[in-house]
Amino acid sequence: MVVEKNAPLQPCNTFGIAARAQTLVRIHASSDVLAVLADPQLAPAPKFVLGGGSNIILTGDVKPVVLKMEIKGLRLVEETPKAWIVEAGAGEAWHDCVAWTLANGFPGLENLALIPGTVGASPVQNIGAYGVELQDRFESLDAIDLATGQSFTLDAAQCGFGYRDSVFKHGAPSDALDANGLPRGMGLQGRAVITHVRFHLPKPWKPVLGYVDLERRMADEGVQQPTAQQIFNWICEIRRAKLPEPAVVGNAGSFFKNPTVSPDQCADIIAREPRIVHYPMPDG
Ligand SMILES: Cc1cc2nc3c(=O)[nH]c(=O)nc-3n(C[C@H](O)[C@H](O)[C@H](O)COP(=O)(O)OP(=O)(O)OC[C@H]3O[C@@H](n4cnc5c(N)ncnc54)[C@H](O)[C@@H]3O)c2cc1C
Numbered sequence: 001m002v003v004e005k006n007a008p009l010q011p012c013n014t015f016g017i018a019a020r021a022q023t024l025v026r027i028h029a030s031s032d033v034l035a036v037l038a039d040p041q042l043a044p045a046p047k048f049v050l051g052g053g054s055n056i057i058l059t060g061d062v063k064p065v066v067l068k069m070e071i072k073g074l075r076l077v078e079e080t081p082k083a084w085i086v087e088a089g090a091g092e093a094w095h096d097c098v099a100w101t102l103a104n105g106f107p108g109l110e111n112l113a114l115i116p117g118t119v120g121a122s123p124v125q126n127i128g129a130y131g132v133e134l135q136d137r138f139e140s141l142d143a144i145d146l147a148t149g150q151s152f153t154l155d156a157a158q159c160g161f162g163y164r165d166s167v168f169k170h171g172a173p174s175d176a177l178d179a180n181g182l183p184r185g186m187g188l189q190g191r192a193v194i195t196h197v198r199f200h201l202p203k204p205w206k207p208v209l210g211y212v213d214l215e216r217r218m219a220d221e222g223v224q225q226p227t228a229q230q231i232f233n234w235i236c237e238i239r240r241a242k243l244p245e246p247a248v249v250g251n252a253g254s255f256f257k258n259p260t261v262s263p264d265q266c267a268d269i270i271a272r273e274p275r276i277v278h279y280p281m282p283d284g
Contacts, residue, residue: 001035002026003042009062013053014116014246021066027091028070030144030151030195036067037149047146049193051118052093054246055125069120071195074100084108084201085139090120090194094127098232101201107228108137108201111208114239116246120194124168126161130235131208135161139198146191163281164257168192207231212277213238 007024010016023045025036036042046064050056071089074097078085084106088097094117098109111132121127123141126134138156145152160167170187207226209215217234218226226234261269263284269276 001032001039002028007066009050009053009058009066012050012068013056013058014250015053015057016250017058019058019061021062024066024068026068026070027193028072030071030142033067033144033146033193033195034149036065037144037146047190049120049190051090051121052116054116055121067193069118069193071120073196076104076106077198081203083203085198086201087196087198088119089196090118092119093117094119094122101199102228102232106201107205109199110228110232111235112137113232113235119197123159123161123166123194123197125164126159126166128164129239130211130214133161133163135159137199137201139200141194141198142196143188143192143194146193163260168194 002025004024004026005022007021009019009021009024013019023042025032025042027033027036036047042065047067048062048064049067049069051069070091072091073087073089074092075087076084077087084101086101086106094112095114097119098113101107101109109132111130112127112134115122115127115129117127122134123138128134135156138159138161140153140155141159142151142153144150154167158167160170167188169189171189205228207228209218209226209231214231214234217238218224223230260281266278270278
């Protein structure tokens with residue numbers, strides 16, 4: 001466990017906001033989290049889990065103990081006739097993880113190329129892009145409860161994934177209600193440190209196309225059946241053309257979520273704007 005005092009956070013957030021952490025602990029292994037929880041000074045203090053800092057805005061110096069996630073490791077856990085199961089440490093850069101899976105012959109994450117941040121943060125908002133969400137490729141994750149020190153494993157259902165949503169964005173069940181006003185279940189916001197994530201990459205691989213930008217690239221390049229590597233390359237190029245590189249121009253990506261509307265509302269909008277881009281939700 002490496003503990004730093006008055007640590008600069010400017011290199012740790014994509015806006016490049018100059019702020020400091022009173023105390024920052026670099027988490028290189030699950031045992032580092034347990035060491036923090038066993039430390040008489042660190043244990044009782046509030047904690048803030050920090051990945052790549054690409055989805056936060058710092059408004060000043062950070063008083064809670066910052067747990068900077070730096071757990072590394074990428075490995076094939078299992079190969080079955082139906083899927084490759086790949087595990088990544090929470091501190092791996094997301095894009096590097098996607099690139100590694102492709103380079104090693106485990107396609108399936110290519111549509112999520114170039115999303116900034118870390119593997120450990122990917123389940124928090126169920127990252128998604130170009131027709132694929134994390135939940136489509138998710139097997140399970142390991143986490144540690146900061147309140148009890150208990151290690152636990154969650155599958156997709158237990159993560160409560162929704163559109164840019166999961167149990168990690170909700171507090172205790174009492175204040176975590178779904179659209180119908182029902183408890184969402186176990187809320188883990190600010191409580192769980194995700195240490196490892198496992199992905200389920202289905203066989204045989206099938207491309208996820210259908211996005212206008214991708215279809216345009218296929219037409220431009222005369223490719224009808226792109227490989228996963230081609231999709232990865234195209235998505236990197238499309239994203240680079242759309243959003244500034246955070247290392248060059250500080251930003252936190254898009255601030256907007258697509259609105260979810262009822263089937264009736266959708267039909268009404270289509271009647272007025274027939275070319276509107278829209279996608280069905282699993283629940284209709
Ligand atoms: C240019 C740009 C483009 C983007 N494009 C997309 C996109 O296409 N799709 C998309 O979904 N998002 C996108 N994002 C948002 C961002 O990349 C994702 O939300 C990403 O998953 C954040 O990862 P991070 O490691 O930077 O998290 P951070 O910003 O460090 O943290 C975000 C939240 O997750 C929590 N957290 C982080 N790590 C852990 C952990 N190990 N355990 C528990 N909690 C944790 C933090 O406490 C915090 O609440 C974009 C951002 C930028 C800057």
